[in-house]
Every structure is written in structure tokens, then in C-alpha cells.
Amino acid sequence: MLTRSGAAMTAAAAGLIALGAWTDYPELVTLGLAAAGTLLVAAAWLVASPRLTVVREVRPRRVFEGDAAQATLTVTNVGRRGSPPLRITETVGGHRTTVAVPALTAGHGCTVSYPLPVASRGRYVIPPVQLGHSDPLRLLHRGRACGGELVVHVYPRVHLLATIATGGPQDAEGQTVSSAPLGGVAFHSLREYVPGDDWRRIHWGATARTGTVMTRHVVVPDEPRQLVVLDTGATPYSGRLFEDAVRVAASFCVAAERSGLPLRLRTTGGAERDSSGTALELLSTVACGAADRGLAALSDLVRDVVSDTEGVALTVVTGRVGTDAAQLLMQLRHRFLTVNLAQLVPPDSALPARPRGVLAVAAPTSEQFAANWNRLVLR
Structure with missing residues (x-):
């Protein structure tokens, strides 16, 4: 592939040869042929490309928003001739990162580390690295893919939330069921x-x-299960409130895991996970959609998790709750040990609904929600 310098050299060679032939000026033709010869030498240089091995590692492969993931490249020259300086390109989430590798003599290698641009939550598929090298004059560039794909999960940011002591046995002599672990x-x-x-x-x-x-x-004795339901409908949210709702849901999942309580995460869109680790993976990619029924699907979502032998604590994470959703939560209240309602609402808006019998906390951000929740629960 021609670089900018190579394209300029090609244009100069063609122009000089054409101009020299038209004006019968052999010196110009000679200059044009010299330029063309330089391009041929550059092409020959690239044909005899060095033999290199590239090993890439990314650590950690699972990070939280705001934390850094770092890639490490180990490039080794396994050929008999030295390699020129190289440029290695990483493409992550549409952002390109170019890493310079110095010239390597035969049998030598080097290790280069660099941060990956994975600031926001998501599942990032990192394609193979593009290993490229040029001739000494930077006229031509040749690249090839090395290694395989890697996946990095960026989990939502998690805040420390206090857990509510729910009713139900949690000790060794507690109630048991045959399906218990x-x-x-x-x-x-x-x-x-x-x-x-x-x-x-x-x-x-x-x-x-x-x-x-x-x-x-x-x-293992029966313990109160924690059911976290994230509203993935688009209607309750405005701006970036959905991102804060995802962080709140992740925080509840981590709090349940930290307390040793069985956890189940469900979204109103139908996704489901049964542990903190897999729940965070789901929350790293979850999105809200206009076709999602939202809390109108709550009755169907919780029907199969309530039984006579297991106590369930329900936590619903959503935006502003309307009258219908508030009445639905009050109707479901008697089926659960506790019902918690987390609402992410715009700042300076009217106070949201507080269904009777439901512990409702509202805030404009996930950080403020964590502060409000802990202040209420720990008082």
C-alpha cells in the first residue's frame, strides 16, 4: 500500500517522465526513472519481510467502568535478518490505537504495553492486531493480521449498597427443600x-x-432469594438515566453476592442470569428499547419465582413509576418478603410515586441513589 510519501513519489515519477518525454528533456526522464526505481527498491524491501511472532495479552479481561484495561504485545524477530521499526494498530470500539515497535535484530524481541480505550460499559471484541512495516523511506506500507480475537467486558460501575435483613431462615437449621444445593x-x-x-x-x-x-x-438451608428486575423499556428514562439504572441494578446484584444470598437478575426484555458474575456480564451489554413492555410485564416475570417454601425479596430498578405500575407493585407486595423500588428520575422533577408497603428510593444519579439508600437503610 502506498503511503502519502509513496503516492507523492509515484506522482512525481509519472509527471517527470511524461514532462521529459514531451519537452524532449532527458534529465527530467532520468529523474522520473530514478523515482520509479526507488519505488521498486521499496517494493523489493517489503517482499523480503522479516519473520515476526506477536503474542498479545489483555489484562484484566473484565473491568468496571472507570478502570483501565491494558494490552501487552510481545514481538519477537525469529528470522535471520533484522526488522525495521514497526507500527501495530489496535481497533477497540471504533477507536484506533497505534503502537510503535523499535527495530529488532535477529533473535531479539521487545514488549510494549499500552492502555485500551474501554471507558464505557459494553462487550468489546478486539480484532487481531494489524502488524505493519514500511521501507526505510516510508514509501510503501505492508500490514497483516496477527493473533486472534479477544473479548473484554466492561461492567457497570458499582456502588456499595447496604443490604436489608429480610425475614426467612438463614442459619444452618433453617428450612430446607429437596432442590437445595x-x-x-x-x-x-x-x-x-x-x-x-x-x-x-x-x-x-x-x-x-x-x-x-x-x-x-x-x-444448604433455604435462604431468602434476591430477585432484581431491571426495567429495560425506553419510556421511563430520559437522557442517560438508563445508564444510572443499570449501575444501580449491578450494585444490588453485587450486594446480594457479598451477603451470600441467592441471586436472580431479570430484565423486562426477557434476559435472565442467576449469579453476580453472569449478571454483570448481562448488564454490560443490556439496552433499553421502545418495544419493551417495561413493568407491564412484571407479573409474568415473577410468577415462577414465588413458592410456598422459598422467601423472595424483590427489587425493581426503573425510571419514574406511573400510577399503573405503582398499583401493580402494591398488588404484588404480599407475595414477597420485601419489595424495594429504585427510581432514577431527572433532577428538580416532581416527587415520584411511593407505593404503600414498598421501600421506594429515588435519585437523579446512581451515586446519589446509593447515598439515599444507605442513609435510609442504615439509620
Whole structure:
């Protein structure tokens, strides 16, 4: 590929040869041929390109908004001839970053580190690096792709939120269900021994009575589950309030994980995750849409998570709540241990609705919401 200097040299060669032939001026033709010969030498230089290996690492691969991700390139000259100075181009989220690599003698290498432009939340697919080199006069440029794609997740910024002590058993002797995870200390029932069971849990009395080796079935006790619902409809939000709503939802997910409580995240658009790590990955790419039903879909979203044996604490993150949504939350209140409502509203706007029996907190930003929430919960 011609560089700007190469294009100028090509135009000069053609112009000098044409002008010399037209004016019968051999000196101009000679200058034009010299310029053309320089381009041919540059092309020959690129044909004998150096043999290089490129290893790229990106750490960390998962960061929060505002944190930095850094790439490290290790370039090694494995050929027999030295390599000229190189330019390596990274394209991340539409932004190009050019990294200069010095000339390398045969058998030598160098390591170059540089920050990646991943400031806002999202899932960034980083294509292979473009390894390019030029001739000494910078007339021609040749590039090739090296390595494979990498993915970097930028999670929403998270604020420290206090958790509410909800009702329901959380100790070792709490209520249990057969579907609870194994490995706890709460006794649920007796069952037949299977290879791999801890022999210390064999119930010898039941074994003697039944003639079959019986063991205690112990599970993790039932704990109040945390259900976080993010409204991904476009109607409740204006400006960048949706970004603040995503940060608030992420903060609730991290708070539940930090407290050791089972978590489920759902969006009104139908997406769902069951742990803090996967919830943050979902929240790194979630978007609001005009076709999303918003909180009108809340009844369908929570129908399958409420049972007689499990307590669920519901947290709804949205923008300004209308009268219909407020009434819906009041109707659902009796089905949950607690119902929390997080509203992201424009500053200097009228106070939003506060449904009866619902802990409602409103703020114009995620930072202000965290401050308001903690002030209310910890008082």
C-alpha cells in the first residue's frame, strides 16, 4: 500500500517522465526513472519481510467502568535478518490505537504495553492486531493480521449498597427443600447410600431397620432469594438515566453476592442470569428499547419465582413509576418478603410515586441513589 510519501513519489515519477518525454528533456526522464526505481527498491524491501511472532495479552479481561484495561504485545524477530521499526494498530470500539515497535535484530524481541480505550460499559471484541512495516523511506506500507480475537467486558460501575435483613431462615437449621444445593449442614431427609457419599453420614439405626445402607441427606438451608428486575423499556428514562439504572441494578446484584444470598437478575426484555458474575456480564451489554413492555410485564416475570417454601425479596430498578405500575407493585407486595423500588428520575422533577408497603428510593444519579439508600437503610 502506498503511503502519502509513496503516492507523492509515484506522482512525481509519472509527471517527470511524461514532462521529459514531451519537452524532449532527458534529465527530467532520468529523474522520473530514478523515482520509479526507488519505488521498486521499496517494493523489493517489503517482499523480503522479516519473520515476526506477536503474542498479545489483555489484562484484566473484565473491568468496571472507570478502570483501565491494558494490552501487552510481545514481538519477537525469529528470522535471520533484522526488522525495521514497526507500527501495530489496535481497533477497540471504533477507536484506533497505534503502537510503535523499535527495530529488532535477529533473535531479539521487545514488549510494549499500552492502555485500551474501554471507558464505557459494553462487550468489546478486539480484532487481531494489524502488524505493519514500511521501507526505510516510508514509501510503501505492508500490514497483516496477527493473533486472534479477544473479548473484554466492561461492567457497570458499582456502588456499595447496604443490604436489608429480610425475614426467612438463614442459619444452618433453617428450612430446607429437596432442590437445595448439596454440601450444607442442614438435615433434610434420609436416602439410600450412593458411592462417594461421606460414610460419616451413614444413619446406622435406619440401616439396621431397613437392611439398606441409609445416609443423611444434608443440604444448604433455604435462604431468602434476591430477585432484581431491571426495567429495560425506553419510556421511563430520559437522557442517560438508563445508564444510572443499570449501575444501580449491578450494585444490588453485587450486594446480594457479598451477603451470600441467592441471586436472580431479570430484565423486562426477557434476559435472565442467576449469579453476580453472569449478571454483570448481562448488564454490560443490556439496552433499553421502545418495544419493551417495561413493568407491564412484571407479573409474568415473577410468577415462577414465588413458592410456598422459598422467601423472595424483590427489587425493581426503573425510571419514574406511573400510577399503573405503582398499583401493580402494591398488588404484588404480599407475595414477597420485601419489595424495594429504585427510581432514577431527572433532577428538580416532581416527587415520584411511593407505593404503600414498598421501600421506594429515588435519585437523579446512581451515586446519589446509593447515598439515599444507605442513609435510609442504615439509620
